[in-house]
Amino acid sequence: MNRSPLKWAGSKAGVMDQLLNFLPxxxxxxxxxxxxxxxxxxxxxxxxxxxxxxxxxxxxxxMVTHDLKRLEEHGRELFNDGNKPERxxxxxxxxxxxxxxDYLKAAMFLYLNRHCYNGLCRYSEKSGxxxxxxxxxxxxxxxxxxxLFSEKANDTGAVFLCCDFSECIEMxxxxxxxxxxxxxxxISGATSFTKYYSSEFGLPEHERLSNxxxxxxxxxxxxxxxxxxxxxxxxxxxxxxxxxxxANRSISRAxxxxxxxxxxxxxxxxxN
Ligand SMILES: C[S@@+](CC[C@H](N)C(=O)[O-])C[C@H]1O[C@@H](n2cnc3c(N)ncnc32)[C@H](O)[C@@H]1O
Numbered sequence: 001m002n003r004s005p006l007k008w009a010g011s012k013a014g015v016m017d018q019l020l021n022f023l024p025x026x027x028x029x030x031x032x033x034x035x036x037x038x039x040x041x042x043x044x045x046x047x048x049x050x051x052x053x054x055x056x057x058x059x060x061x062x063m064v065t066h067d068l069k070r071l072e073e074h075g076r077e078l079f080n081d082g083n084k085p086e087r088x089x090x091x092x093x094x095x096x097x098x099x100x101x102d103y104l105k106a107a108m109f110l111y112l113n114r115h116c117y118n119g120l121c122r123y124s125e126k127s128g129x130x131x132x133x134x135x136x137x138x139x140x141x142x143x144x145x146x147x148l149f150s151e152k153a154n155d156t157g158a159v160f161l162c163c164d165f166s167e168c169i170e171m172x173x174x175x176x177x178x179x180x181x182x183x184x185x186x187i188s189g190a191t192s193f194t195k196y197y198s199s200e201f202g203l204p205e206h207e208r209l210s211n212x213x214x215x216x217x218x219x220x221x222x223x224x225x226x227x228x229x230x231x232x233x234x235x236x237x238x239x240x241x242x243x244x245x246x247a248n249r250s251i252s253r254a255x256x257x258x259x260x261x262x263x264x265x266x267x268x269x270x271x272n
Contacts, residue, residue, distance in 0.1 A: 024177055033165060061149075
């Protein structure tokens, strides 16, 4: 299992083995919700189009791909004397307020990701990145993971784009495989973790996604989408085949979501 350099809410690390059984072959993997890049790192397509609405995340991946040495150097400096709350809040403020070179912004993003509470990535409109200090004993600097990510992105010529999922899906055509892993349809009673960057991801967004995946299917794309089991009840993805797998959700501690929750996999490939 290849690990991402980032901790990420909703990462597919825990279900990657099961997910691989659903991903069909194809020329290119298109991910409208790339998140940590775990699926990219653990698949073997020739080409990749990897998108996300979070500009800090996409800038980070672009820097890992094209400016790893400087990112790593500055990242290690930040990690060296960075595991104290005062330093964390100083760097968080600098990240939100400063006009930094891209490699430094990316290094700060990695620092915040590995030192903040639960590796969450949340923003407020007023102050920007607002996750509190994580109180870890010894945050891990993911040197090997950065190297592997960079090598794979360069070897495959992976393209990273910051955009809404519609724009990404529109770029997919015949022979492409789309893997869509949007924020979960919230499970009733649990605190929703659907606000990842600036806007909410509610049922209207899921409806829009489902329609766009259907159009992409009609253009000859193979579709795999995942969500919480709660998505099945909404019937929003009912035009796709559906199976469930056992998920071990890493976000469960923060949300109160049952750790043994199931995950729904929706597919539309040539086999169905
Ligand atoms: C569940 S996570 C994806 C996790 C990923 N599969 C992994 O293994 O790490 C959902 C992602 O969707 C992104 N996102 C939220 N709203 C979006 C939108 N409207 N368009 C594109 N990406 C969006 C979030 O920034 C987040 O990274």
